[in-house]
Amino acid sequence: SSHTHPTLAFHGSALRYAITNLQMPAMSPTMTEGGISQWKKKEGEEFSAGDVLLEVETDKATIDVEAQDDGIMGKIILPDGAKNVPVGKVIALLAEEGDDISNLQPPKEDSTPSKKEKEPTPPPPSKPKPQETKAQPPLSEPASKSASKHPKHSRPLFPSVLRLLQSSNIENPESIKGTGVRGMLTKGDVLAHLGKASSPTGTYK
Template sequence: MPALSPTMTEGNIATWKVKEGDSFVAGDVLLEIETDKAQMDVEAQDDGVLAKILQGDGSKAVQVGTRIAVTAEPGDDLSTLEIPADNSKPSQPEASKEASKSESAPAPKKDTPASSSKPASSGASKSPAGKAQKQTYPLYPSVQHLLKQNGLPKEEADKIPATGPNGRLLKGDVLAYLGKINESAGSEVAARLKQLSHLDLSNIKPMAQKPKPAPEKAAAIPEEVLEELDIEVALPISLKAVTEVQQRVQKSIGVFLPLSTFIARAAELANEDLPRSQVAKPSADELFNAVLGLDKVGGKYSRGDFVPQVTALPPTTLSPRIPARKPDVLDFLAGKKAAAPKAPVGGAAQVVGPLNVFSVSVPKGDERRGRVFLERVKSVLEAEPGRLVV
């Protein structure tokens, strides 16, 4: 009966999932065990054959460590196997202690009866760096596995010299107690771990701080780069006529045309037949026309691709001009001074319509091409914006 928890002392066998004579592989569920807390499955650790079931379905209060079945190696002839006698008596702690020392229960193999094994140094030697003491802490899972694998009860842990922190029993202590490793191996590992747990900072020196480099001055822009920068050409254009056309269209047909539509259509017209660029490289078609002599016919103009940038300016207010009064001849002869002109009654300041600055960026040398484009846009928007509606 396996111990499925640290506090388990007995359990009930609910049902066997494998019958006598059936083969199983590692990971198969062999049986279900019930405890006062839960119901758990017991899985096979290795491949084998279930030779004999000693505790059947429904067995109650089966003590931990009691033999409940016997397994064999795959391919063994079950008819010739000898099942070893069960000398364990879990109900008597002292008898269990002696029996567990004198017997281990490996799976019987073909033509080889199970033999008992004894720990090589069961309680006979102690590790010089540790001492045997009662284990108040729960045992590590690796320690529990070694005790169970070698048939030692948990009470035997109190007799094994412990080298772990605060007197805890380690896996190496159990292996040294069983004679599977050198007796001093546990103490050597413990000493090394204690040494590695403290960092030796005696040879560490603070790193010298490097002086911060002085901030580099902004490099001057080479003249070649300045020559390649684009030049901005700007021209103020009034949109008063455009807004009037916009209002008339909306009142007459109920369609609102945004200002962007007027500007886009004016730019489309202004890009037609612009003076040829002075810096643009000729295309393959232009080179071919030059070879044929066709560049002389209409070769001075080309279509542009300018898109104007618009910057809005607030409307300006202009005071009405008052015409100067001509001096009277009689007043001049009589020695009278000319009176200052008076402002007309009811005169109002003149408000100039919305004024905007249209600009385009052109390469150096193409200022004339950009200026012609803006003048065309200005002419269309200020003089004849109605043609942009159709």
């Protein structure tokens, strides 16, 4: 007989293999829970794809839930009138034609959540912080070193004026009279100063 076919031994039990969990469907993207208005099929009753299995109540409407495939209503877990059923909760077990549904067991949902709660406890990845603080102080050192290379001055200088002072080896720009805004040095001031310095006699034209 077909019962001695070797492939059946693979599944351990052909009964288990065919059972489908019918879960509370999400009737809208925002739906998180619903109610079971009425089952349209009784336990042991056959149905075809497209048959209405039950009516689900949402906060807006009552909606028919249709079967996706042919099968048998194996076990109704949540009865008519069940309220606040979360989306994804198993509300019934569907079987296939020819299955023995007399000893169907609802899925053991209650024992699994306690295990899941204990798992998420990895909060100590806070070691990299000390390394960050060590890397910061050296950043300020090069700035102070490079500042010492600039000519001594108490007034702010334009970058172009600074470069001119450095290239002309003028170390004391304070001696040059600035004609710019708030007495700031301009390139013209520096060039005029250089002009005077390079023609000490004043006869040079």
